[in-house]
Amino acid sequence: MSTATGLDSDLVVVLVAALWGAATGALLPRAAYRFSAPAGEAWRERCPGGHPVRGWLGRARCGQCAAGESGHSGEFGRSEQSGHSGESGHSGESHRPGRSGRSEREPGQPRRSADARYGPRTAPLALVTALVCAALAAATGTRPEVAVWLLLAPVGVLLAAVDLKVRRLPDPLTLPLAGAALVLLGLAALVPEHAGEWSTALLGALVLGAGYLVLFLVNPAGMGFGDVKLALAAGAALGWYGWPTLMLGTFAGFLLGALYGGALLVARRADRKTAIPFGPFLVAGAFLGILAGAYAA
Template sequence: MSTATGLDSDLVVVLVAALWGAATGALLPRAAYRFSAPSGEAWRERCPGGHPVRGWLGRARCGQCAAGESGHSGEFGRSEQSGRSGESGRSEQPGHSGESGHSGGSHRPGREPGQPRRSADARYGPRTAPLALVTALVCAALAAAAGTRPEVAVWLLLAPVGVLLAAVDLKVRRLPDPLTLPLAGAALVLLGLAALVPEHAGEWSTALLGALVLGAGYLVLFLVNPAGMGFGDVKLALAAGAALGWYGWPTLMLGTFAGFLLGALYGGALLVARRADRKTAIPFGPFLVAGAFLGILAGAYAA
C-alpha cells in the first residue's frame, strides 16, 4: 500500500512538473526574441515590422502586424551579424541573421508597399509549441528523477531559464548577463532554502564550492582561449556548478564531462556534414545546460 502511494505521489509530481514546464515554456518566446539581440546592441524593443514589443513574457506575435498596420521597419529589416560579444565572447558566423523572426524591412514579392501584411508575418520570434514542449519534457524528467524531495522545486524554477538561455545562445551566440548572473544567485539561494527542509538529498556547501570550482575552471579556459570560450559561459558555469555540486563531486564531474562531450559531438557532426571547419565557433551554452541537466538527472537518481 505504501509503495503504491509512493508511486502515485511521484506520478502526480511528474504530471504537475510537465504542466508547469508547458506553461512556463509557453511564456518564453517573447523573452527569447528580445534577448536575441546581436552583439553590442541593446535588447530588442520592437518587432521586425517596427512596432513596440511590450513586456517580456508571452508568445512572439505582433497584433499590429497581423492587422496590417505599418511600422518603422527600416532599422529592423536588415540581416544582422554580430561580432565579438561582450557577454558570450564568441563570433557570429557569416550569413547568420541576428533576428529571431522574419525580416520586416523588405517587401515580399507580390505585395506592394502599403498593402496589409499577411497574418503569417505577425510572428517575429520562436514558435511557442517547441519551447513549451522542450520545457515540459525537461521539467518532467527532473521531477521523475528527484521525486518528492524538496530540491525538485528548485529544478523546476531554474529549468525554464536554462531553456531560454540555450535558445538565445543558439540564435545569436550570446548569453545575457540579466539571465546568467541572477540564475547563479537564485540557484544558491534556492538550494540553501531546500537544505533547510527535511529529506533533501544534497549538500549546500558542495553546491557553493561547485559553483566556485566550475566557474574558475571555465574562467581559465576563457583566459587561455577567448575565441573558443565566451565569458558568458563562465557566468553560466556558476549556476551549473551550483546545481551539479548539490549532489556531490561525482555529479559535478559527470555533468561537466557530458557538456564537453555533447559540444564535441555537435562540432564533429558539423565537420562531417561540411557545414563548419575547425575554426568555426559554436555556441557552447546549450551544451553546458544540457550537460548540467544530464548530471542532475544522474545525481538525483543516485541520491
C-alpha cells in the same frame, strides 16, 4: 500500501512538473526573441516590422504587423513597406492573388500578414521545457530540491534558445540564475529529506566558474565570458549532489559539444575555426548530471 502511495505521489509530481514546464515554456518565445539581440544591445525593443514589443512573456507575434500597420525601420533597417522578408515571416503574401483572382487587398488599404510571428514558435519551447521538467521530477521525486529544478529549468531552456540563435548569453539571465540557484538550494537545505549539500553547491559554483574562467583566458575565441557566468549556476546545481555529479555533468557538456562540432565537420557545415554556441551543451550537461545525481541520491 506505502509503496503504492509513494508511486502515486511520484506520478503526481511528474504530471504537475510536465504541466508546469509546458505552461512556462509557452511563455518563453517573446523573451527568447528580445534577448536574441545583436552584439552591443542588451535586448530587442521592436519587432522586425518596427513596432514596440511590450512585455517579456508570451507568444512572439506582433498584432500590429498582423493588422498591416506600418512601423519604423525593422530589424535590418528596412521599412515594412519595402515588402522584403524578415524574421516575422512576411513574404509579400498580401500581394498574391486570392482564390477569386483578385488581390487580397485593394490599393491604399493596409497590408495584412497571415503570420506576424517574429520569434521562436511556442510549441517547441513548451514541449522541450515540459520534457525537461518531467524528467527532473521523475529523477528527484518528492524531495524538496525538485522545486528548485522546476524553477531553474525554464531559464536554462531560454538561455539555450538564445545562445543557439545569436551565440551569446545575456547577463540579465546568467548572473541572476547563479544567485537564484544558490539561494533556492539554501532554502531547500533547510527542508527535511533533502538529498544534497549546500556547501558543495557553493564550492561547485566557484570551482566550475573558475575552471571556465581559465579556459576563457587561455582561449577567448573558443570560450565566451557568458559561458563562464553560466558555469556558476551549473556548478551550483551539479555541486548540490556532490563532486562526482559535478564532474559527470561537466564532462557530459564538453562531450556533447564535441560531438556536435564533429557532426558539423563531417557534414562540411563548419571547419576547425568555426565558433559554436557552447551554452546549450553546458545546460544539457548540467541537466544530465542532475538527473544522474538525483537518481543516485
